[in-house]
Amino acid sequence: MSAASKPMYQQLKDLIIGRISAGELRPSDRVPSENELVEAMNVSRMTANRALRELTDEGYVRRVAGRGTFVADLRAGSHVLEVHNIADEIERRGHSHSSVVIRQSLQHARGEVAKALHIEQGSDVFHLLLVHRENGTPIQLEDRHVLAGFAPDCMEQDFTTVTPSAYLTAISPLQEAEQVVRAVMPNAAVRSHLQMRDDEPSLVVLRRTWAHGAPVTFARLHHPGSRYELAGHYTPPGTPKSATGTVVELEKLRQ
Amino acid sequence: MSAASKPMYQQLKDLIIGRISAGELRPSDRVPSENELVEAMNVSRMTANRALRELTDEGYVRRVAGRGTFVADLRAGSHVLEVHNIADEIERRGHSHSSVVIRQSLQHARGEVAKALHIEQGSDVFHLLLVHRENGTPIQLEDRHVLAGFAPDCMEQDFTTVTPSAYLTAISPLQEAEQVVRAVMPNAAVRSHLQMRDDEPSLVVLRRTWAHGAPVTFARLHHPGSRYELAGHYTPPGTPKSATGTVVELEKLRQ
């Protein structure tokens, strides 16, 4: 579990990452070429190639055929926040998730919904309104519109057992999404559903999801500001999927 | 620029992504093994290996030595939000960024700051307080504490020309970060600095940044709720760096 077990290409990557991290190699500096690594480290060129290629994919370096490999510009401060499905998020905290369906109806799309879904005013859409609870406490009001043609059996679903999100991703995989996060003052209806104080702001996530190249659902997710936050952990390039599972200990720091 | 020019390993990737995207291959289904691809597509095993390995890195499939390659669980709803440096963000919008330094002093770390930075109460920290403006309008109040030992020349910097973020990333590359987003009601001081209405909520980003394995700076970034939002565009796995540059057209949809 210690050192010698790592594969050679990984050792090469670690070596170069180490030099960059230590400041020995700075942005736009040239890093050893494949052939130089071959001679210095006594490996084959394909192994050196794999190391440098993966470092490129992970954003550490930039390669130019004919010129060489250079330290990348260290993305000037772009941090990542992962926004999870509310049910998954609650479950990951080890808490219990439940939801109450307030409305589940077929409607005609009006103004902003029609615009968001790229459909004509008056087209059929399903409207879902439900409250998600964490250990019994309201934590999210989900106000969702779904293209009627995309989910014909939407009215037959029991959304207290399967969340709309899970239902929709089961219909069609591999979707694209766009989202916006805002701080707003909720209206009385939202406040009531989420059991919020009069002067409490709300964290709102607007999310529009695509399937097969067209938007199919648009959701407004309201959260009580005093009981909800988005948390994210960012580690340098080489960590595409470890964001899940990192623990955030930044809890007691209220302004 | 059309079809035949793509390298073989990319054609293999596209072929398998196509089958997944079309629903022909569903999560946990087995995808062709390397040797099967070798025979079917008339390529060498290393080429098939590269295609499947990259699909693994990009999250499309999951591989188990001895068993095979299987379609991954299509991340059950994990969406990504990129949070950029405020100056970069403003510049990307084609607007002008300026900032006003309100405080730049050496202090002794108290309570929450000491805790966030993992240092003793009373340790030396620099305190920076500045307002960032977009086309003259206040858009962010940056309240930052920096470990004194990490940036000894912090007091000599002119933070109206180089943002604290740019200054700090120049000192040490490759850092780790943790952040939390909240909706809160700002106090009078914050409201005043950001020229906010009395009943306007604030979107707050708490960000703690590591270097060399230890936290070195802790920032509270306050934004006026009516003039600021976080936006993100999510495209399926194979898009590690294209998140920058996607246009969000979800603007006029107020709750």
Added chain:
DNA sequence: CTCTCAAAGTTGTATATACAGGCTAGACCA
């Protein structure tokens, strides 16, 4: 019938080799 173990299939890594194509410096020519 049950246990053991070997065979076959699978991924993971590593090497040697080959050719195509981009880029640059310096030799060479006019």
Added chain:
DNA sequence: TGGTCTAGCCTGTATATACAACTTTGAGAG
């Protein structure tokens, strides 16, 4: 002096081969 062009280095891709390690299956021994 000035322009051209080639030799040499670099990355990008592709192949053939080899061995290690893991998993399942089934044959064979007891």
